[in-house]
Amino acid sequence: MxxxxxxxxxxxxxxxxxxxxxxxxxxxxxxxxxxxxxxxxxxxxANWEVVSANLPLYLFGIFPDDQRWRPATWLVILICLSIVTIWGPRWWWLRKILPLTWIGVVPLGIFLLSGGLGILPVASRSWGGLTLTIFLMMCSSLIAFPLGVILAIARQSELPIVKYLSAIYIEVIRAIPLIAVLFFGQLLIPLFLPLGLEINRVSRAIFAFSLFVAAYVAEDIRGGLQSIPISQEEAAKSLGLSKLQITWLILVPQALIIALPALGNQAIGLLQNTTLMAILGLVELLGISQSLLANPAFIGSYIEVYLWLAFVYWFVCTFMALLSRHLEKTMSFSKPMLD
Structure with a gap:
């Protein structure tokens, strides 16, 4: 058989x-x-010594050896906060303060990296590696997100001046390559500053990234606003709500829920685009790798270095994708409002 x-x-x-x-x-x-x-x-x-012997450089750049506990502390806090967010806090009070904690991580990072208030100041030119990559992404996202929301609402405004100015800004920024915006931020901004006033490279990079990403965030949120049925706005008007209340209490929260997948993609794309700063002199992850490959001791280790770099970016981006997916699930309770 x-x-x-x-x-x-x-x-x-x-x-x-x-x-x-x-x-x-x-x-x-x-x-x-x-x-x-x-x-x-x-x-x-494979010669993995180029990675194992330079792990501190990949993590902290040329941050002073005796002060590396500061970026290390910030990275550990980020990892712990991400794990708590993905697993979901059990206590209601922790769920309430979690968004504020994420916002507070950015000023904490600025304080730990730059110093002050009893901590030794460290110049921004000493920041680098994974710390600088994540710092650029988080600071730029924190600025670009509210700016994008304002631009999206302005583009939906009934005032012609506000509507057309925001539309012109969004379309112009989307038509310019990111590298051109970064060159503008690094090379041209200092020319417009008054004598004696100087903005460091990291701040100029954050400013350029924020202006660029805000235009794309605005379009994502505008798509969410347009997908909300007009009947909800009409119902809110019948209840006596003002235009401002309808926008901020009804339309914007639902638009954010709809746009969450796109906003998560924007954050991941922003993290990957920080590699462009290696062209402009900042020693983030790619800049560290390029400087190591210029070392005579590691010449020819291109495959090892770029495989390691690809793994680091894959790991961080996967972690961010998990955070975005968890946020979508936790906020999915509001989706029936769209029906």
Whole structure:
């Protein structure tokens, strides 16, 4: 009986579809050979000393050795806060203060990195590595998000001047490459400043990123506003709510829920776009890698360095995607309002 079943299986697969079988065998064989070569190179031939010997540089840049506890503390707080957010706090009071805690992490990072109030000041040119990458992303997001909300509401305004000015800003920024905006922030802004006033490179980068991302955030939120049925606005008017109350209490919260996936993508894209700052002299993750590859001791270790860099970005972006997905689930209770 078993022999008959095997014979039928052989006829159905190897006789009736020989071409598909041979193609599948060739593909699996190629994958196995490539996997074998990759495994051999990864564990036996690759020189991972370029990564293991420079982990502090990848994490903190050239931050002073005796002060590295400060960026390390900030990164640990971020990791703990992310884990608590993804798992979901059990206590109601912790759920209430969690959004404020996320907002407070940014000024805490500024204080720990820059110093002051009894902590040794450290110049922004000493910041670098993963710390600087995440700092640029979080500060830019904190500024770009409310600016994008204001631009989206302004573009929906009934006042022609407000509507057209916001539309012009959004369309102009979206038509300019990000690298051009960053060059403007790094090279042209100092020319317009009065004598004696100087803004460091990190602040100029945050300013440029915020202006650029705010235009895309505005379009995401505008899409959320347009997807809300007009009947909700009419019902709110019948209850006697003002235009301002309708916008901020009814329309904007629902638009944010709808736009959450797109906003999460914007945050991940912003993190990846921080690599452009390596062109302009900031030693974030990519800048650290380029400086290490210029070291005669690590010349030729391009594959190891960029594989490590890809893994770090994949890990951080995956963590951010999990945070965004959790936020979507926790706020999904408001979605029935859209029906």
């Amino acid at each position: 078993k022999r008959d079943k095997l014979r039928d299986f052989y006829r159905r697969i190897f006789v009736s579809r020989p071409f598909e079988v041979y193609i599948s065998l060739a593909v699996f064989t190629t994958i196995a050979i490539l996997f074998g070569f990759t495994f051999k190179w990864f564990f036996l031939e």
